[in-house]
Amino acid sequence: MSPLLFSLENHEGTHVHVSHGVDSYWPFKRTFRTIILSFLPPSFADTLQAVLKKTFSEAAQSESRLAIANALDQMGILIDFKSLINLAIDQEIERHVMETCPRIRDQHMLPELRNWFNDRVKTWMTDIFGKGRRSVQWYNYLLIYVFASLFEHYMLKVLCDLRISELFEIIVDYEDKTHPLPVLQDLKDCLARTGQRKELVKGLRESTIKRLLQPGAATSDILQQYVSTIKVLRFLDPPGVLLYGVAEPIRRYLRERPDTIKIIVANLIPRKKKKKDKDAMDEDDDGSDDEDKDEGVLLDDQNEPAPIQANEEIYEDYTDPAWQPPANDAEPGFRAQKTSDIISTLVSIFGSKDLFIKELQISFGQRLLAITDGNYDEEVHNLEVLKIRFGDTPLQICDVMMKDLTDSRRTDQHIQDRVQSALHPTIISRHFWPSMPRSTLQLPGQLRELQKIYENEYQVQKQDKKLKWLPNMGTVELTVQMDDGRETRVTATPLQAAVIELFSDCPQWHVEQLAERLGKLDITSVALALMFWQSQGVVQDLGAHLFRLRETLDETAQNTESAPAATEYGLGVAAESPEEQGSVEVYWSFVRAMLTNLGQLPTERIHGMLRLAPGPNPTPEQTLHFLESAQREGLVEFRDHLWSLLRR
Incomplete structure (x- = not known):
């Protein structure tokens, strides 16, 4: 190998020629870099990173970037701070994505981010590694044009992480039935590049379990979220691998809810819109429509109805040219199935159609x-x-x-x-x-006579059949005429009609006497019927569970205890003072009757009906406190925003 001549100039201006072998150049360079790096203070790296970030954030600092890069390159230490430069780029990418993209769901952000990346990141890298560098040019351009794809991948990863963290809220707000949200298209593109499918499944499962699958969430809300989850994940992953991983805890939780089938069935049949009866509106004065909440529109498929597909129906048509094997991240139990509609998916929660039928x-x-x-x-x-x-x-x-x-x-x-x-x-x-539903109700007076006449005529026409009445069902159109000329037209239940019918025989009744006369009914049911007529101004409370017919309006109703005391029937809710115990017992008797006869009720509905009870009207806060006290006593339970009676 031929020698290499180095020309050095001493302090007297005399040139000294030193001849070395070419192999001595690299040890010399390494020694020189070691000496330079050893003289740099510990704070140099942090200071350099701060300067680089400042030049990154200001587009007009191209000359500053060039000066810094030239200085590092001349000292031969540019390559030693490559990891620090990469870290600065990563931090700037993350900062920009987190500043511009959160909660923006109505526009595509990927094109804007890519434009920013080409204008700012690539320009910055070119200034640092490219222009005027005396080191090997092909290596610099490799860093710029090849390793730039790594920084772009990191930008997509940051955006994907952000959208995965927001995916639960995106699904909550998902309403578009025909076109996916732009944010979902961005997420789909990011997943194709970054492969963060397992992170999506894990993050969405955790958010769903923590924020949705809770006792306080209504079953209808869980079903609505599940339907939206199906639509969103089918767009992101048509084969269904993502949906299979996310849906299992939702389906398992819905199987444990006692009203899941009822709510799904209520949505299988379109709800008939009908005008509410005015008297019913007056009775439920809070204006709430809680009974219809569970029958909201969950199933909004625009396709024609199709047969329900069996849950175990496997779709493995290997002759299909478009067939593809399951994704690598598919869970062991995953099997490709036919793309079913929303209704089939919901029915498959229970694995059988028999319960739904x-x-x-x-x-x-x-x-x-x-x-x-x-x-x-x-x-x-x-x-x-x-x-x-x-x-x-x-x-x-x-x-x-x-x-x-x-x-x-x-x-x-x-x-x-x-x-x-x-x-x-x-x-x-x-x-x-x-x-x-069966009842021991025995209709009195003219109501019973109407039944006998109709039954005899039916026996004439249908000699081989016999009627068995269900007196607790149906409605009765009544006109009640009072001595002072008042007329009250109402639509009442058979029990309410039977109660007022007995007042035509005797103007004054005790609650227990009415219950015995009408077929040994539950005393609270009778008290509830009396409360209805009291609200119509037809009967008045005399106290001590005694009611009388209010023939004239000048008769003053007494706001004393009319319902049977709860403690007399083995019931009770804790009260703070003896004076409050009387009102608490009255309230409990009416609440018990409401929940027994009407089923599950929300707090607002219970409060609206308690205002008709004898005694002082409770405030909404007092009603809630009363129900919570009953819950602590183990008398009622609160689930899906509804109160229900605990059977003991």
């Missing part, structure tokens, strides 16, 4: 019995849709229900032609309809 029959029967104008066209259409989904055979019982109503109206018309009766019963087949 049974609940469908109950819901369909209740809807039919609620129709009073004889127009069943809408229900016939709904039944046809249900047959498409569940098949004809499971819903044959619903056909029998429809036939019963048609035959019932025909029979009633024949009887009305023979005897003009104010009674228009709905006659149904005992073996084909769902079980109806």
